[in-house]
Amino acid sequence: MTSRIVTLSINNDQYHVHVRNxxxxxxxxxxxxxxxxxxxxxxxxxxxxxxxxxxxxxxxSCLMLTVxxxxxxxxxxxxxxxxxxxxxxxxxxxxxxxxxxxxxxxNGNDLIHNEPNASDSxxxxxxxxxxxxxxxxxxxxxxxxxxxxxxxxxxx
Amino acid sequence: MMxxxxxxxxxxxxxxxxxxxxxxxxxxxxxxxxxxxxxxIITLARSERLDLDAIINIKSIHECLLxxxxxxxxxxxxxxxxxxxxxxNFFPLLNQTxxxxxxxxxxxxxxxxxxxxxxxxYREAALPFLITESKAVIAxxxxxxxxxxxxxxxxxxxxxxxxxxxxxxxKKNEVNFPFYTVKKRKxxxxxxxxxxxxxxxxxxxxxxxxxxxxxxxxxDVNIDKRINDPSLTAKERLDGVLNALSSPVLSDxxxxxxxxxxxxxxxxxxxxxxxxxxxx
Ligand SMILES: Cc1cc2nc3c(=O)[nH]c(=O)nc-3n(C[C@H](O)[C@H](O)[C@H](O)COP(=O)(O)OP(=O)(O)OC[C@H]3O[C@@H](n4cnc5c(N)ncnc54)[C@H](O)[C@@H]3O)c2cc1C
Ligand code: FES
Ligand code: FES
Numbered sequence: 001m002t003s004r005i006v007t008l009s010i011n012n013d014q015y016h017v018h019v020r021n022x023x024x025x026x027x028x029x030x031x032x033x034x035x036x037x038x039x040x041x042x043x044x045x046x047x048x049x050x051x052x053x054x055x056x057x058x059x060x061s062c063l064m065l066t067v068x069x070x071x072x073x074x075x076x077x078x079x080x081x082x083x084x085x086x087x088x089x090x091x092x093x094x095x096x097x098x099x100x101x102x103x104x105x106x107n108g109n110d111l112i113h114n115e116p117n118a119s120d121s122x123x124x125x126x127x128x129x130x131x132x133x134x135x136x137x138x139x140x141x142x143x144x145x146x147x148x149x150x151x152x153x154x155x156x
Numbered sequence: 157m158m159x160x161x162x163x164x165x166x167x168x169x170x171x172x173x174x175x176x177x178x179x180x181x182x183x184x185x186x187x188x189x190x191x192x193x194x195x196x197i198i199t200l201a202r203s204e205r206l207d208l209d210a211i212i213n214i215k216s217i218h219e220c221l222l223x224x225x226x227x228x229x230x231x232x233x234x235x236x237x238x239x240x241x242x243x244x245n246f247f248p249l250l251n252q253t254x255x256x257x258x259x260x261x262x263x264x265x266x267x268x269x270x271x272x273x274x275x276x277x278y279r280e281a282a283l284p285f286l287i288t289e290s291k292a293v294i295a296x297x298x299x300x301x302x303x304x305x306x307x308x309x310x311x312x313x314x315x316x317x318x319x320x321x322x323x324x325x326x327k328k329n330e331v332n333f334p335f336y337t338v339k340k341r342k343x344x345x346x347x348x349x350x351x352x353x354x355x356x357x358x359x360x361x362x363x364x365x366x367x368x369x370x371x372x373x374x375x376d377v378n379i380d381k382r383i384n385d386p387s388l389t390a391k392e393r394l395d396g397v398l399n400a401l402s403s404p405v406l407s408d409x410x411x412x413x414x415x416x417x418x419x420x421x422x423x424x425x426x427x428x429x430x431x432x433x434x435x436x
Pocket of ligand 3: 095096097098099100101131132133134135
């Protein structure tokens with residue numbers, strides 16, 4: 001059997017989809033489910049545009065099979081509306097064309113939740129997972145730092 | 157964006173199930189692969205550089221996910237992601253070496269065993285095991301065996317048929333020796349190395365392993381001898397190392413052979429300097 005029906009939990013909604021075993025999660029999220037906020041870029045793990053969150057961890061969805069994501073909790077950019085990190089990106093104008101932005105926001109969200117006391121070098125290390133062809137990264141870094149501060153404040 | 161292959165997918169929960177399944181599929185004329193982080197398999201499959209028709213995911217096998225430290229050894233499951241290994245903090249040299257592989261997000265996916273068994277030849281996670289008393293725990297359908305890592309890693313891990321790398325083990329006292337690791341890239345701060353060096357100082361002697369210098373990672377006692385000779389200058393040390401190499405130094409998009417010679421000379425000096433005064 002080279003295909004199957006899987007149940008995916010994405011942004012707290014359940015989706016039953018028929019997928020080929022070799023389909024990547026990126027392909028399924030965009031083409032089968034229609035959540036097109038997750039972007040295809042390099043398709044080989046270099047750019048981070050396809051980043052989603054699986055069970056609390058940032059993952060490049062171009063390098064994960066859909067069948068692996070069954071029974072896991074998936075969050076895509078559509079699930080981060082009105083969050084601290086989204087607001088910080090808007091406030092700091094941390095984008096130009098915006099293509100890389102969903103990936104950076106997913107990654108930044110991972111950072112502020114898993115490393116609330118992140119040092120500058122850790123922030124740098126996280127941001128290196130993603131590539132932006134338009135900005136000089138400074139606004140993105142500022143947005144992530146702002147989100148870290150605001151998130152820690154909200155969680156007090 | 158679609159990948160051209162049609163594959164069967166299996167998710168065994170025991171070592172026996174996985175190895176027997178692999179064997180049976182081969183007998184049936186199929187081409188199975190063990191699938192850990194999947195990053196290399198998906199990348200190669202997308203570009204149609206991998207011949208496969210069955211995927212055996214090993215991430216539900218309990219033993220492949222264990223991480224513990226007992227009186228004598230540290231055990232790390234082959235299917236642990238690099239991020240999970242780093243979080244254990246059991247083996248500082250390994251931590252520092254793998255913390256430089258790929259990027260933060262990719263390290264959530266790439267596994268310890270996948271890096272060591274992968275076709276992409278850097279296999280930087282192998283370096284710490286090459287220069288310490290370490291073992292590879294390997295299973296096939298006849299059982300599970302432990303091998304000294306050095307004896308079974310020759311350019312790559314010498315696996316055959318349904319061999320499955322289950323765990324890596326390192327002697328506990330070995331992780332406390334002074335160590336140094338450094339990765340030089342062509343540019344950027346992420347991704348593949350130009351040259352990576354990992355070193356430990358043990359009984360006043362340095363042991364040094366390399367990735368990116370030739371097209372496989374290695375540790376060579378003849379090279380250690382040159383590096384440990386206090387009478388040699390940086391240039392003599394470099395010449396000695398180059399003369400002792402069994403394969404040519406790489407020349408590729410990351411750097412020419414001459415550039416690698418230049419970087420290696422500086423790295424060797426950096427390593428020697430880093431251990432000055434370190435007592436073992
Ligand atoms: C963006 C990116 C950057 C990278 N940068 C680096 C780098 O800086 N340095 C570096 O060294 N590498 C780097 N790599 C390469 C990467 O570490 C290897 O490709 C590695 O194989 C990926 O691990 P995985 O768990 O995803 O492997 P998989 O894709 O699951 O498997 C790779 C191979 O190993 C086999 N295998 C996996 N686990 C086992 C096991 N337990 N027993 C037997 N066989 C097994 C599989 O059958 C397959 O042939 C990078 C990869 C990516 C995607
Ligand atoms: S599209 Fe996945 S990392 Fe570039
Ligand atoms: S804003 Fe255009 S790629 Fe980042």
